Amino acid sequence: MTVIIAFLANILVAIAKTIAAVITSSASMVAEAAHSWADAGNEIFLLIADRRGARTKDARHPLGYGRNAFVWSLIAAFGIFTAGAIVSIMHGIQELSETGPVESPLVAYIVLGIAFVLEGASFTQAMVKSRRLAKERGSSTWDFVLETSDTTLRAVFFEDAAALIGLVLAGGAILLHQITGVAAWDAVGSILVGILLAVVAIILISRNIEFLVGTTAAPKLRARVGTALLALPQIERVTYLHIEYVGPNRLFIVAEVDLAGDALEHDVARRLRDVEQRIEEHEAVETVVLSLSVDDEPSLEFSAS
Structure with missing residues (x-):
């Protein structure tokens, strides 16, 4: 259910951001649109991870199929890095030399606000579940999310957290562009969103690799x-x-x-x-x-x- 909620939220947000990116010609909005489409695609991989990892063990796989979840979650993490981080950073660098004004900034702010509400709802659901499980295990929420073998929950948690931070970065970049008239701020916003996604992707990739190669229990x-x-x-x-x-x-x-x-x-x-x-x-x-x-x-x- 956590993944489905995140998937539906990302689809709606991605469509809205794409329309806003076309209307405003904002580099930050393009980065945010790429971010949301990458997240939506990754949710499909996470759904596959849940489905294939839940298969019961048999003679060929006496330890079950659970590691499938780590494999597909690893693919999803690479998707964040390639379709999200690299695209955002490269587009931001290309737009650094642009000097055009922000077009229809109100549209961007409205879309970012709606996206914040939708992403916030998805993140809240993941946060509530993480806090409950962390409390049951006598751990902090942050430590639980990093250490848990529930790779789907960790992916949704980090993706939604990154989405909320990215929305703030994009909104701030557009505002600075609008106030100063310096288009480079908008491009910087795109680059910062890309860097944020790269950090999240690296965390998710490293954790999935550790579980795949056999990390020791806490x-x-x-x-x-x-x-x-x-x-x-x-x-x-x-x-x-x-x-x-x-x-x-x-x-x-x-x-x-x-x-x-x-x-x-x-x-x-x-x-x-x-x-x-x-x-x-x-x-x-x-x-x-x-x-x-x-x-x-x-x-x-x-x-x-």
């Missing part, structure tokens, strides 16, 4: 998983724990554990399978693999903080 998540394992009555201690994201909010867990009691080998194997099945019932766990610890291996300790 210490708080590792502590929660370790504590949850030790809370199971069948497990006495944990000597090894590996946690890896195999999709948005989907975990692959490998652990070496010492089971309670002194059962026979056959019974131990059955108990391990039973514990694995119980852990995999959790909605965030895609697959878990447990093996037995060696007696002389030190136990891991997990802090709740």
Whole structure:
């Protein structure tokens, strides 16, 4: 739903900005139009990411298809960089030598105002969801958005935030052009919007790459998983724990554990399978693999903080 709301908002805003760019001949409005069309296109990639990443695991993909979400989100991030950042910066540089006046600036202000309301509504929805999830995890909203494996939520959050900042930059550039009569201000606005998009794209690209190559779980998540394992009555201690994201909010867990009691080998194997099945019932766990610890291996300790 977050992506659909953002997509509809971007389509409406992109159409309005394109019309305003034609009427006003403003470089900043051209940059904003390119920005919104790029965002709208990227929402399609994010919808594909959600759809393909949600497929259930099978024999060919025992860890599921969740990493598809990171791949398509990475493509969307490159779209922001190419269709948004590069176009805006290049157009702004080309317009630096222009000396024409701002045409129909009122149209630009009206469109920017409407766009701010629509983008603000989309950003508010993403912000409310991010704050709620961050509170559940005992994290700040900013840290949660940066660290979350929900790549779609992060993309929408950053795209909408960039859109709001870009609207302010564009409006300010047009106003300075109108007040001073120096057209370079409008071109500078386009360049600044491009730089803003480049920064956002680089952040999104780097985060998706980290999840694709297998980033380590955050210490708080590792502590929660370790504590949850030790809370199971069948497990006495944990000597090894590996946690890896195999999709948005989907975990692959490998652990070496010492089971309670002194059962026979056959019974131990059955108990391990039973514990694995119980852990995999959790909605965030895609697959878990447990093996037995060696007696002389030190136990891991997990802090709740």
